[in-house]
Amino acid sequence: MALALDILSWAAIITGGAFCIIGAVGMIRLPDVFCRMHGVGIIDTMGIGMIILGLALQTGFNLTLAKLAMILIFVLFTSPTATHALARAARYGGVEPQLDKPAKKETDQSNT
Amino acid sequence: MLHATLLGFALSALWWLLSGFTTPLILSLGAGSIVAVVWIAWRMDVIDHESHPLHMAPKGVLYFPWLLWEIVKANIDIAKVIVQAKMPIHPQVMDLTAGQKSDAGLVTYANSITLTPGTVTIGVEANAFLVHALTDDAAAGLASGDMDRRVSAMEGMSSRDGDG
Amino acid sequence: MFATAAAAVLISMLLALIRAVRGPTVYDRILAVNAFGTLTVILIAVHGYLDGRPEFLDLALVYALINFIGTIAVTKYVSLSHLGLPTKDDDGGDI
Numbered sequence: 001m002a003l004a005l006d007i008l009s010w011a012a013i014i015t016g017g018a019f020c021i022i023g024a025v026g027m028i029r030l031p032d033v034f035c036r037m038h039g040v041g042i043i044d045t046m047g048i049g050m051i052i053l054g055l056a057l058q059t060g061f062n063l064t065l066a067k068l069a070m071i072l073i074f075v076l077f078t079s080p081t082a083t084h085a086l087a088r089a090a091r092y093g094g095v096e097p098q099l100d101k102p103a104k105k106e107t108d109q110s111n112t
Numbered sequence: 113m114l115h116a117t118l119l120g121f122a123l124s125a126l127w128w129l130l131s132g133f134t135t136p137l138i139l140s141l142g143a144g145s146i147v148a149v150v151w152i153a154w155r156m157d158v159i160d161h162e163s164h165p166l167h168m169a170p171k172g173v174l175y176f177p178w179l180l181w182e183i184v185k186a187n188i189d190i191a192k193v194i195v196q197a198k199m200p201i202h203p204q205v206m207d208l209t210a211g212q213k214s215d216a217g218l219v220t221y222a223n224s225i226t227l228t229p230g231t232v233t234i235g236v237e238a239n240a241f242l243v244h245a246l247t248d249d250a251a252a253g254l255a256s257g258d259m260d261r262r263v264s265a266m267e268g269m270s271s272r273d274g275d276g
Numbered sequence: 277m278f279a280t281a282a283a284a285v286l287i288s289m290l291l292a293l294i295r296a297v298r299g300p301t302v303y304d305r306i307l308a309v310n311a312f313g314t315l316t317v318i319l320i321a322v323h324g325y326l327d328g329r330p331e332f333l334d335l336a337l338v339y340a341l342i343n344f345i346g347t348i349a350v351t352k353y354v355s356l357s358h359l360g361l362p363t364k365d366d367d368g369g370d371i
Contacts, residue, residue: 019187019191022191022194022195023191023194025194025195026190026194029194029199030194030199030201030246031201034203034232034234034244035201035203035244035246037232038229038230038232038246039194041190041226041227041228041229041230041232042187042191042194042229044227045187045227045229046183046184046187046191046229063129063132066129067129067130070126070129076227077223080222080223080226080227081223083226083232084223084226084233084234084236087232087233087234087235087244088234088235090234091234091235097203097205097234098203099203099204099205
């Protein structure tokens with residue numbers, strides 16, 4: 001039982017660490033600020049989620065588990081809000097997304 | 113009143129989970145601070161159906177596991193795109209019309225879009241969203257409207273049913 | 277096990293720092309600092325387990341709160357040049 005938990009925990013932590021690094025590499029490689037938000041999105045969901053799952057498997061049923069769950073839920077609720085505020089500020093500040101194709105229906109650029 | 117009581121219960125649970133104390137003196141201090149917080153929230157007039165979207169809770173039990181699974185799938189797709197040497201991305205901006213009626217439903221939909229890697233909501237005006245998508249697949253998945261329907265189903269009732 | 281996680285997080289933090297230094301726009305830097313903060317939350321939590329002291333999770337929780345508030349505050353400050361209240365002709369006031 002303990003061995004199975006250890007293996008699962010290892011798998012979760014390695015997956016989470018790999019996704020953290022992939023997200024960070026994406027932040028380096030992707031071309032503009034709007035694309036880089038997708039890289040940060042990977043860290044904020046899969047990276048932190050899998051690492052916290054790995055830590056949770058090493059914990060029994062106690063207050064520590066509740067705290068881990070709270071950290072995860074809190075990050076999942078706040079990170080889209082922060083990303084959206086940043087995207088809005090970037091558009092407000094005059095950064096336009098680099099596009100491969102033109103938008104299907106151009107909206108007004110008056111900083112909604 | 114129902115919402116205030118529920119806020120009190122939620123704060124009590126949070127307080128106890130964070131502290132773990134059981135001595136009477138500390139517990140009474142905690143109870144005092146919870147009463148103070150509920151009173152301040154009541155004075156600020158922020159206790160309503162919008163801050164406690166209870167009507168979403170029953171259907172939300174079905175929605176959030178589905179969202180988590182979508183996030184995992186999208187994560188794997190975007191991770192594959194990023195690690196390829198050629199990096200086959202097609203950044204694009206698309207317009208979406210959200211079908212939700214209440215503000216809480218719209219916020220849930222916009223945050224779900226942002227939480228799914230590959231799509232980010234970069235602008236909101238009434239129920240028209242401006243979404244930045246990294247790949248064609250991510251854009252097509254969103255344009256199919258599956259998530260929109262599910263959030264609308266979770267929203268269920270409109271914003272009129274909230275009580276104080 | 278926990279050392280592996282810490283190492284992965286530290287590598288990611290280094291990459292985020294590179295993006296924060298290279299820019300080019302201020303929004304890239306804010307984004308990088310936001311990701312850095314999330315990684316710090318993970319690192320604090322992992323450090324608690326590495327040290328055998330899960331009380332560190334309280335610090336991680338508080339850091340997550342501060343990271344969110346900090347990102348919003350810096351974003352508002354950069355886009356408005358003040359933290360201000362919404363005014364009539366200030367379109368970005370309610371970011």
